[in-house]
Amino acid sequence: MSLSDNIPSLTIAAVREGLLNKHFSAKELAERALKYAEAENPKTNAYLTLAPERALAAAAKVDDAIAKGGYVGVLAGVPLAVKDVIVTKGLRTTCGSRILEHYIPPYNATAVDRLEHEGALIIGKTNCDEFAMGSSNENSAFGPVRNPKALDRVPGGSSGGSAAAVAQGTAVVSLGSDTGGSIRQPASFCGVVGVTPTYGRVSRYGLVAFASSLDHIGPFARTVEDAATVLQVIAGHDDQDATSAFAPVDDYHALMREPASGIKIGLPKEYFDGLSSETGAIVDKAIRHLEKLGCQIREVSLPHTKYAVSCYYIIATAEASSNLARYDGVRYTIRTEAGTLADMYRNTRGAGFGAEVKRRIMLGTYVLSAGYYDAYYKKAQQVRTLITQDFREAFEDVDVLVAPVSPFPAFRIGEKVDDPLAMYLSDVYTLTGDLSGVPCMSVPCGESSAGLPVGLQVFTKHFDEATMFRIAHNYEQSRAQ
Amino acid sequence: MRLTDEQVRYVADLANLRLSDDEVVRMSHDLGQILTHIEQLNELDTSTVEPMAQVLFDAEETATLREDVPRATLGERTALANAALSGSGYFKVPKVIERS
Numbered sequence: 001m002s003l004s005d006n007i008p009s010l011t012i013a014a015v016r017e018g019l020l021n022k023h024f025s026a027k028e029l030a031e032r033a034l035k036y037a038e039a040e041n042p043k044t045n046a047y048l049t050l051a052p053e054r055a056l057a058a059a060a061k062v063d064d065a066i067a068k069g070g071y072v073g074v075l076a077g078v079p080l081a082v083k084d085v086i087v088t089k090g091l092r093t094t095c096g097s098r099i100l101e102h103y104i105p106p107y108n109a110t111a112v113d114r115l116e117h118e119g120a121l122i123i124g125k126t127n128c129d130e131f132a133m134g135s136s137n138e139n140s141a142f143g144p145v146r147n148p149k150a151l152d153r154v155p156g157g158s159s160g161g162s163a164a165a166v167a168q169g170t171a172v173v174s175l176g177s178d179t180g181g182s183i184r185q186p187a188s189f190c191g192v193v194g195v196t197p198t199y200g201r202v203s204r205y206g207l208v209a210f211a212s213s214l215d216h217i218g219p220f221a222r223t224v225e226d227a228a229t230v231l232q233v234i235a236g237h238d239d240q241d242a243t244s245a246f247a248p249v250d251d252y253h254a255l256m257r258e259p260a261s262g263i264k265i266g267l268p269k270e271y272f273d274g275l276s277s278e279t280g281a282i283v284d285k286a287i288r289h290l291e292k293l294g295c296q297i298r299e300v301s302l303p304h305t306k307y308a309v310s311c312y313y314i315i316a317t318a319e320a321s322s323n324l325a326r327y328d329g330v331r332y333t334i335r336t337e338a339g340t341l342a343d344m345y346r347n348t349r350g351a352g353f354g355a356e357v358k359r360r361i362m363l364g365t366y367v368l369s370a371g372y373y374d375a376y377y378k379k380a381q382q383v384r385t386l387i388t389q390d391f392r393e394a395f396e397d398v399d400v401l402v403a404p405v406s407p408f409p410a411f412r413i414g415e416k417v418d419d420p421l422a423m424y425l426s427d428v429y430t431l432t433g434d435l436s437g438v439p440c441m442s443v444p445c446g447e448s449s450a451g452l453p454v455g456l457q458v459f460t461k462h463f464d465e466a467t468m469f470r471i472a473h474n475y476e477q478s479r480a481q
Numbered sequence: 482m483r484l485t486d487e488q489v490r491y492v493a494d495l496a497n498l499r500l501s502d503d504e505v506v507r508m509s510h511d512l513g514q515i516l517t518h519i520e521q522l523n524e525l526d527t528s529t530v531e532p533m534a535q536v537l538f539d540a541e542e543t544a545t546l547r548e549d550v551p552r553a554t555l556g557e558r559t560a561l562a563n564a565a566l567s568g569s570g571y572f573k574v575p576k577v578i579e580r581s
Binding site: 102103104106107199200213239242243245246247304306307309310311313314321325328329330331332333334335337338339340341342343344345346347349350351353355358359361362363365366369376378379380381382383384385386388420421424436437462463 | 484489492493494495496497498499500501504507508511512514515516518519521522523525527530531532533534535536538540544545547555559560562563564565566572574575576577
């Protein structure tokens with residue numbers, strides 16, 4: 001294939017084929033992708049930083065390996081965007097926050113190391129809600145991201161830039177992070193594939209901590225196959241992250257191609273209340289499609305779902321209030337001077353953090369404060385046990401759970417910013433995946449009458465990403481025919 | 482449930498956050514609203530439920546321990562490169578103890 005008109009629809013396999021058959025070089029591809037990203041970015045604000053030097057240096061290595069018959073990695077020449085909460089050595093990493101506006105990390109996240117080792121070209125760092133706190137990307141200190149499918153609407157959050165970059169086609173794949181739905185919800189809003197692997201499946205080393213017991217790194221892609229390829233590279237134990245799991249990593253490509261027939265799918269009934277009627281109809285159609293593929297469908301119950309928002313906003317904010325204590329005007333470039341150390345801390349943090357981050361630090365500090373710990377934090381941890389048991393019990397009867405990602409498609413920029421509780425409540429279908437740690441993903445399943453994408457959420461048992469990809473890949477492929 | 486302005490300022494102090502008067506008013510409303518919603522957890526009897534601090538998987542207790550061998554560290558210059566203010570190999574901060 002020629003390069004000229006295909007940047008927005010390239011896949012990992014197409015890049016490899018083009019490079020190995022000398023249709024284009026990695027350098028040409030990198031230049032093209034960078035030029036395209038630069039031209040498109042004013043429309044969406046998906047990138048905070050472009051990385052031409054890094055991408056071109058990586059491309060030169062790929063071209064050299066191809067010329068000399070050296071190792072050509074599985075992601076050789078693939079344009080990759082990385083959410084700006086994942087650290088990149090020597091490349092500015094802001095977390096969408098003023099307080100890290102000038103921060104240049106001295107090391108790479110493990111996921112970044114592994115992707116670059118396989119030849120991926122990091123073309124830039126993507127915009128996101130400040131410290132990944134938000135569901136619309138409107139909490140970035142550097143301006144909102146606009147949804148490439150409808151520029152007056154949000155791309156979802158917090159990984160809005162990573163979803164938009166892949167939807168817009170400026171990157172073939174991207175990395176995001178998910179603490180309460182921050183990969184799946186923007187994937188759903190932008191019409192791309194987004195994967196939240198099992199907690200511990202991908203090392204968190206170098207993912208700037210928001211809520212450590214809930215944080216995940218995962219991929220965005222335009223196809224299930226590409227998302228599986230990226231996860232295959234970044235999954236697996238890392239001794240830099242004590243919570244990273246030892247479980248062996250399955251061969252996703254081989255297993256996802258098995259037919260879907262016979263797989264037992266549960267529909268958690270609590271996830272189908274309160275849907276917009278259009279989203280409900282699109283998701284229903286997807287379920288009927290899965291039934292035609294030979295899946296056995298039955299209703300199940302996850303009875304503690306309605307407590308997920310309360311549970312999550314205690315645990316996540318408590319952990320965040322502790323994790324964000326490090327931004328104190330000493331180590332991370334920005335300081336607001338004051339006469340005393342305590343005032344310097346307070347002024348730096350008061351000036352450096354945005355409204356949503358302050359709200360969460362305050363809530364987290366309150367629920368951990370003396371006299372409230374048992375009533376809030378311990379209670380939430382107990383409810384987390386109940387939510388996790390719901391999944392365990394459901395998975396005794398079914399292999400997979402299928403549900404909507406969000407009650408509604410992408411909303412208008414500004415529509416929900418003044419009501420934080422309403423924004424939190426809209427995350428209800430995605431929080432449970434993070435709280436329980438099971439793998440989950442969003443795969444596109446249709447569009448509303450206004451042309452807004454809707455995603456289908458697929459959950460499986462801990463470490464059974466292979467079955468999740470199998471359902472999503474079979475669905476995607478048969479739907480495309 | 483609503484937090485008083487005084488309670489908000491107390492928590493802000495614990496969190497080392499300077500809030501403007503407007504922010505205090507807004508915060509007392511927003512936190513009150515969220516905490517009211519969170520009260521729904523009291524519907525659940527959790528007296529016999531173990532708290533879950535972390536997603537845990539089967540592994541040897543010592544699985545996460547590695548060999549105790551020295552590894553290269555960042556080094557002083559690199560570690561200080563992002564400091565707001567540094568000097569003589571240290572992070573510099575406002576004076577903490579006044580001499581009388």
